[in-house]
Amino acid sequence: MIKKTPLAAAVLLASALGVSAYAWMGSEQAGGKHLDDATHADGEHHGNPAPASHAEAASHADGEHHVAEETDNEEEGLHLTPAQxxxxxxxxxxxGPQALDEAFSLPGEIGFDEDRTAHVVPRTPGVVEAVSVELGQSVKKGQLLAVIASQQVSELRSELAAAQRRLALASRTFERERELWQEKISAEQDYLxxxxxxxEARIALANAQQKTNALSGVSASAGGNRYELRAPFDGVVVEKHLVPGEVVSETTAAFTLSDLSRVWASFSVAPQDLARVQVGKPARVEAxxxxxxxxxxxxxxxxLLGEQTRSAVARVTLAxxxxxxxxxxxxxxxxxxSARQVAVAVPEQAIQEVEGKPSVFVRSIEGFAPRPVDLGARSAGQVEVLAGLAAGDQVAAxxxxxxxxxLGKSSASHAH
Known part of the structure; x- marks a missing residue:
């Protein structure tokens, strides 16, 4: 028993020392944690590492604000040198100021110049022997269009030839009777x-010639029974209704010719606009x-006003x-x-649509800047600017x- 007591005491002492050391280390860690917590808490109020982070964030936010201000203050536009x-x-x-004609638009349609459009029809019935032109072909005055064989033409030519022979016979008979009457051989009654x-023979011949000339195109070949349709003036064949072998009459619409070197732009005018549309007024036709x-x-x-439209027909003659x-x-x-003086006007080609608004590019020191404008009347290539531009401003036309x-390319690059 005496030998075991010191050993037991040593074990107990070592255990006590270990517990004391563990307790001390735990106390040190707890104290350090509380110290760190105290330090962070103190730093939040006195500018230690945590407040430095907050100051940096505040500084970053302030920097963004200044950049935005600079971007807003910088004028949007294009930087170009005079050489560019x-x-x-x-x-x-x-x-600057311009005198603009007040104008209004009306829908219209291009049509033939009816003063230079002819519906060519046969002047005698017959059968079509040949057609010499095609639809859309340009023809000259007197050019052959078609040949028609007609019995009536043959009869008219026979009548003309007979009238010529009767006149020749009557002339010889008259000369003989006059000589006999002068020589007192025949009675005066025979002379008269x-x-x-x-x-009478002269009158008959004149009538036959008039009938023949009314056809204005009888051929002297092939027995004189052919009738030739010829172009009355220079023009274009815009309608064609003949084919070889077709039987035609005086009412057959054979061809329609029109001189397309001049056309009409016809449009309808409502009664309330008739006072503003007068003969001689300038007009612009746009397609x-x-x-x-x-x-x-x-x-x-x-x-007159049309029965259906209740409007008057007007036209502009165009070369x-x-x-x-x-x-x-x-x-x-x-x-x-009528003409009206406006304060500010620019050419129509200076107007461009930017972001869905009509705009002009105003000359600046560094280049050009787009500026939205409000537009008014247009006339002769000029457009009135109601707002957004002042007289004397230079713009790109x-x-x-x-x-x-x-500008579109620049906006796209900034977006990326």
Whole structure:
């Protein structure tokens, strides 16, 4: 027992020391944790590492605010040098006052010039032997269109030949009777009768010639029974209703010829607009689908209103040397009524649509800046600017579409 007591005491002492050391280490860790917590809590109020992070965040947010302000303050536009502007073919115009004609548009249609359109019909019945032209072909005055064999033509030629022979016989008889009467061989009554027969023969010949000339195209060949249809003037065959072997009469619509070097742009005018549409007023005919336009003048305004439309027919006569204005083409007719002075106007080609709004590109120190505008009346290639532009501002006219394209590219690059 005496030997075991010191060993037991040593074990107990070692255990006590271990427990004390563990307790001390736990106390140290707990104290450190509380110290760190205290430090963080203190740092949040006094600017230690945590407040530094908050200050950085605040500084970052403030930086973003300043960049946004700078972006908003920077004027949107294109930076171009004078050399680049010249290379792009951009021409500048100065916005300013203009005298614009007040105009209004009416729908219309291109039609034949009825003063130069002919419906060619046979002047005698017969059978078509030959057709010499095709639909759409251009013909010259006097050109052969068709040949028609006609019994009536043969009869007329026979009548003409008979009248010529009777006149020759009556002339010889008259000369003989006159000589006999002068020599006192025959009675005066025979002389007078011969003179009367001569006059009747002359009248018959004149009638036969008039009937023949009314056909205005009888051929002298093949027995004289052929009738030739010929073009009455230079034009285009716009309708053709003949084929060889067809029987025709005086009412058959054989051909329609029209001189398309001049056409009519016809349109309807409501009663309330008749005071503004008068003969001689300037008018512009526009074909939006073809991108064509031509200036002219109102040449006719009807005096009667249509029973169905209750409107008057008016027209503009157009020169059509190259045939671009085809009959049947729908057009708009802009009729100018009176001139009006506007404060600011620019050419129509200076107007471009930017972000769905009509805009102009205004010249700036560094290049051009787009500016939305409100538009008013249009006339002769000029457009009134109601708001967004001042007199004296320089804007891009010709070549403004290039600036619109470049602006779209710039916006796309910024978006990416």
């Amino acid at each position: 502007i010249e290379a792009a073919g951009i021409q500048l115009v100065t916005a 009768q011969a003179r009367q027969d001569l006059e 939006a689908d073809l991108g064509m336009q031509v200036d002219g003048r109102v040449s006719y305004v009807g005096n 059509n040397p190259d045939g671009a204005w085809r009959p049947g083409l729908f057009v708009n007719v802009r009729v100018s009524s 010709e070549g403004s579409f290039v600036l619109k394209s470049e």
